Every structure is written in structure tokens, then in C-alpha cells.
Amino acid sequence: MLGEYLIAGRSAAEISGSVERAVGSGELEPGQPLPPMRELARQLGVNPNTVAAAYRTLRERGVIETAGRRGSRVRAKPATTGREFIRVDVPEGVRDLSAGNPDPALLPALGPVFAAAAAQGDREPVLYGHAPVEEELVRRARADLDADGVPDGPVAVTSGSLDAMERVLAAHLRTGDTVAVEDPGWGSLLDLVPALGLRTVPVGVDDEGPLPDDVRRALAAGARALVVTDRAQNPTGAVVSATRARALRSVLREHPRTLLIEDDHGHRIVDLALHPLAGTTRHWAFVRSAAKAYGPDLRLAVLTGDPVTLDRVRGRQRLGPGWVSRITQRAVARLWADGAVDARAVAAVYGRRRDALLGALAERGIAAHGRSGMNVWIPVPDETGAVARLLHAGWAVAPGARFRVSAPPGIRITVSTLAEEDTRPLADAVAAAVGPGTGPPRGYV
Numbered sequence: 001m002l003g004e005y006l007i008a009g010r011s012a013a014e015i016s017g018s019v020e021r022a023v024g025s026g027e028l029e030p031g032q033p034l035p036p037m038r039e040l041a042r043q044l045g046v047n048p049n050t051v052a053a054a055y056r057t058l059r060e061r062g063v064i065e066t067a068g069r070r071g072s073r074v075r076a077k078p079a080t081t082g083r084e085f086i087r088v089d090v091p092e093g094v095r096d097l098s099a100g101n102p103d104p105a106l107l108p109a110l111g112p113v114f115a116a117a118a119a120q121g122d123r124e125p126v127l128y129g130h131a132p133v134e135e136e137l138v139r140r141a142r143a144d145l146d147a148d149g150v151p152d153g154p155v156a157v158t159s160g161s162l163d164a165m166e167r168v169l170a171a172h173l174r175t176g177d178t179v180a181v182e183d184p185g186w187g188s189l190l191d192l193v194p195a196l197g198l199r200t201v202p203v204g205v206d207d208e209g210p211l212p213d214d215v216r217r218a219l220a221a222g223a224r225a226l227v228v229t230d231r232a233q234n235p236t237g238a239v240v241s242a243t244r245a246r247a248l249r250s251v252l253r254e255h256p257r258t259l260l261i262e263d264d265h266g267h268r269i270v271d272l273a274l275h276p277l278a279g280t281t282r283h284w285a286f287v288r289s290a291a292k293a294y295g296p297d298l299r300l301a302v303l304t305g306d307p308v309t310l311d312r313v314r315g316r317q318r319l320g321p322g323w324v325s326r327i328t329q330r331a332v333a334r335l336w337a338d339g340a341v342d343a344r345a346v347a348a349v350y351g352r353r354r355d356a357l358l359g360a361l362a363e364r365g366i367a368a369h370g371r372s373g374m375n376v377w378i379p380v381p382d383e384t385g386a387v388a389r390l391l392h393a394g395w396a397v398a399p400g401a402r403f404r405v406s407a408p409p410g411i412r413i414t415v416s417t418l419a420e421e422d423t424r425p426l427a428d429a430v431a432a433a434v435g436p437g438t439g440p441p442r443g444y445v
Contacts (some may be wrong), residue, residue: 004073010046011198013175015054019062028168033073034064038417051401060201061194062405088387089302090396095422098398100227102233102269103416106349107197107295108340110331115245117330119223128313132314133322137333141302150286151279154310156303156317160190161263161289164303164313165227166196168285171312172259173198173224174308178358180218180226182210182408184377184403186234189227194292202405203234207371209240219251226252230274232266232292237354239266239372245275252280259309260284266292270372271347281381285310292374293341300324300332353415353423361429366434374416380434381408389433395426 009015022028034040037055041048055072058064066072090096138155146152156166169179175197181190183202191198201223204212210228214372219226228248229237240248251259254392258281267288278286285305290298303313317323335341355368359370361378370376380386380400387399390411400410411434418426 002257006443007040007044009044009054010418011049012050012053012057015040015044015046015051016057016061016063019054019058023063028068028074029064030074033071034268036071042436046113046253057194058200060199060405072261080295085308087309088391088399091391094391095393096179096394096396097413097415097426098396099115100375100412100414101296101416102292103349106346106416107293108129108335108401109294110298113331113338113340115332116328116334117327120330121327122128128322128327132317134326134329134333135250135301135336137329140333140336142276144302145210145304148274148276148303150274151284152275153286153306154314155306156234156314157308157323157329158287158301158313158317159299159324160291160302161287161301162192162267164301165189165261165263166192166311167316168259168303168305168329169193169198169225171194171309171316173282177225178218178221179221180215180223181405182227182229182233183405183407184228184235184400185405186265188228189404190403190405193286196340200405202399204249205236205238207236207238207369209233209238210244210248212244212251214252215248216254219258223258225261225339227261227263228277230262230266230276231270231272232372232375235375235398235400235410236377237370237373237375239270240273240275240277242273242275245277249280252277255281256281257408263428265292266329266373268341268343269346269350269374271344271351278305282306285309285313290335293343293346294332294335299331349374350416353418355417356420356423357413357418360423361430364427364431366427374414376413376415377410378413378434379408381409381435383411386411386433388431390429392430393433 005022008018037051038048041051056125065075088098097113101206141155175319178199178201179193180203183286201218203218204211260277260281262278268290278284283306285303287301287303289301354376356377357369358368368378370375383400389399398412
């Protein structure tokens, strides 16, 4: 059944790790069946419940699938090598709407601010033992957080949102703990959670954010953490509304020991109000990245949270990279001070491009979603077929498999550089690729 490869291990973590390594190396191929649980337990000399737990972990990580009496087998597209590799190769002449990047034309010039920051560094070199954060950056970040109703708390600077989330999760959770994640949701986060030895439990999403009943079920079942995207949710564009925020706060009050992580993905590219959940639970973290509004290569995010969480994050950071470059921090602080990005203008540009595509799709009977940000999510009956047909028609879009745990199939289209004259031809191509009337009435679940 498994050829020359022998699954090894005595614990669930060791067994699942053995299978996952073999899938990643190609020793276990897509579609290859795995031994029945009792048979493998007998081979390894362990309790069948141990193998069952290993198989459950592998299913949650997207490595295997179970089909009733037919048993378990490696998924046709296992996620073990990372969701970022679930993508299409874009041939020459094909328009790439799959990458999720901002429009370079809307990003500010970085040369002048970095020159000024470097000159300041020449005059006042940052050395070992100096403060890890730039006072002006923290002051401006804290003022923005205060204005948006984010509770008071210490501020740290990390190398992007994902770095912040990894540090917060590692500060509180242990191997085997469960994290409730949006589904569909950010593919990098869906990779990060299992990479930390944690388990994911999917929470459905609609245009107003995570579904409260799904969150309640996940927390009642033992999830120790919840990750929520407040605005411009990737891939759906969802925004947590005031009504939804009240409902989610009510659920979180029932589980005050939950670790809450909020990602304000739409900061400075969305003009819809923020409705934070922070402070509802004992331990919480709120993160904002500079990537979408100022440039992905800045690799800078601002993190706040409760004192215990931030103390643990900063302590561990001191033992790793130490700090994020103060030159970069000074450059970002100058961008903020100079008003280098007009958030309302940027939001309006993305909004026009997004709404134009949503309207054109609606005219063709295609249900799609994109309340904010730079992405449009389209539920489809056949994800692989839709991606292939659009590629043949000259449009590269992102496969929904990059963003899903158990949500129905879909595709993500990034509209950040979509020109007005491209909207109708793209909508025609989508209609031809997926057919009218797609998408369940509740949104994405």
C-alpha cells in the first residue's frame, strides 16, 4: 500500500509528522491510500486512538482526506508544502490578478524617508542596548489606536502581521491546542497554525465577519484562541460591522480565557469604521501592518495587547532578532507624519475597481463578495476548472484552496490594478468559466 515508506512514531505527533514529512518529500504521493487505523496501530504497537488522533491532525492540516469506508488517503493537493504554492503559473501575455498585491502606483515613494532616516542614524547610531522601538512611531501608532477605540496597552514592532501572530500564539499556546480561524481566511495563517503544532477549527465568514454561532461552537469545543480580521479580510473583503462586533463580544464574554488576535488588514486602505473586539478577553492582541498601504517590503507591523502578552512577545523577540530596524521604523514614522498615504483616496480607488467588477458580475448572474479592500471572492462549483478556463481566457486568478479549510470552493480576484476597460471582459470570462447563479445565499459558508 505504501511502497517502501514505513510510517513511524509512538505518539500522535510523531505519527502525523512522519506522514507529513513523507508527503512533503514525495515519498507518499497525492491520492495514495494510508493503512486503516487499527492496522497501523498494530504495526506500530500503539493504541488505535493514538493513530486516530494522528489522522485527525493530518486532516486538519489538509494533508489527508477520509472518505468513509474507502479509508484515508493523501489529498490530491496536500497543503503540507504551504498554501502559497497552491497557485497558477502565469504565462506571458496572461493578466495576473492572483497575487494579492497593492497597486504600486498607490504606494508612496520610500527613497526620501529612508534617506532622512539613514542620515539620522548616522548622527545617532542605534546600538545594542538601545530602545527597540522608535518613540515617534509608537506615539503616532498609539494615537491612531486610541482614535479607533483600541484599548490602551503597550506597543511592540514586529516584522509584519504574520510575525506578530506567530509570537502571540507561541506566547500562550502549547502543542495540540486549537485555534479558531476564519474559513475562508488568510492562507499564510492557515499554514502557520499547524506549523506551530497547533490545530485549526474553521469558523464561517460572511460579509460582516466571523459567524457568531460558529465562534461559539468552536470556543465551547475547546478552542483556546480566535483570530479575527477586522477589515479587508483576505480573501473575502469582509468587514466586522458594529452589529457583528456586539455579537462576537457577547460570545467572547462567555469565554474570557480565550486568546483573541485581531488583524486590521485594511488599515489605511479602507474607509469603513473599525469595530474592535480587543479587551473583551483577558489576553488579546491587535496588529496593524504597513504592507498594504506603504509597501510589502517594509516588513513592519505595530502590535498592541494586554501587558502579559506584550511582555512575553517582547521578551522572546529580544532573544531572537532583537528588534526591527530602527531606520525602517523612522522611515515609516516619517511616512505617517507626512501624510504620504491618503487613506480615503486609496480606499476610494480600490472601492471603485471592486464595485465595478461586483456590478458587472451581478449583471451576469454571478454572486460575488468584496465589501472592502482589494480582493473579490467568487464561490464556484468547480474551482480547478474555473481557474483553468480563466487562465485559458487570459486571466490568472488565485485558487480558493489557498484560503479554505472546509469552506466550499471559490476563486479570489485581486482588483488592485484592474483598469476600467478590463472589468467587463473579465466579468464575461468569469461568467463563461463558472456559469450563472453560483454561490450559496449565506455568503461563503
